[in-house]
Amino acid sequence: ETGVTQTPRHLVMGMTNKKSLKCEQHLGHNAMYWYKQSAKKPLELMFVYNFKEQTENNSVPSRFSPECPNSSHLFLHLHTLQPEDSALYLCASSQDRADSTGYEQYFGPGTRLTVT
Amino acid sequence: GNSVTQMEGPVTLSEEAFLTINCTYTATGYPSLFWYVQYPGEGLQLLLKATKADDKGSNKGFEATYRKETTSFHLEKGSVQVSDSAVYFCALSASGGSYIPTFGRGTSLIVHP
Secondary structure, eight states, X not given: OOSEEEEOSEEEEOTTOEEEEEEEEOSOOSEXXXXXXXXTSOOEEEEEEETTEEEEEOSOOTXXXXXXXXXXXXXXXXXXXXXXXXXXXXXXXXXXXXXXXXXXXEEOOOEEEEEO | OOEEEEOOSOEEEETTOOEEEOEEEEOSSOXXXXXXXXXXXXXXXXXXXXXXXXXXXXXXXXXXXXXXTTTBOOEEESSOOGGGOEEEEEEEEOSSSOOXXXXXXXXXXXXXX
């Protein structure tokens, strides 16, 4: 497996369920990101991890809980979601180095989440 | 702070037409600039990039030139195909400081046969 993978690709959950999204990167990168992509809205950065440490949390509600056990894996734990949380959730990774020629990101295919 | 402004879409073209999608930016320092493409049902993927002024990024027939004097990075393609139909995102990543990129809102391109 190469690049950035995400599972599941599609998820339907009720508002009282608990589920988790998984992201894995096989690129040796040290930074990982969660984004939310909703129709007609800009891409929203949710969380950033660098060397397993959370460095950004963009005022995300506590019903979203990230976990980064190592530099290759990133999880997004979901509980008590609302219908407006239905969106495409994208994971990305990048290599954060001082000598990098631009911090391009590599994205997974996303998880399409529907909250009923 | 950093920001990226893209032209509103959708852009609708016939096959073999010339494409331009405008992108301008505001940033401190000397950012790297990117174009990403998102095909239906997929995540974003890097299309091209430029890391310093006057650099031209190119890939799959698409080109963009880093214009520091006009703070622009317009995407162009001489002859679009139906398979180019996608959403295109302009982005920047500032040198030094935060490595987290700033994205534009995306421009949808629809190419008709």
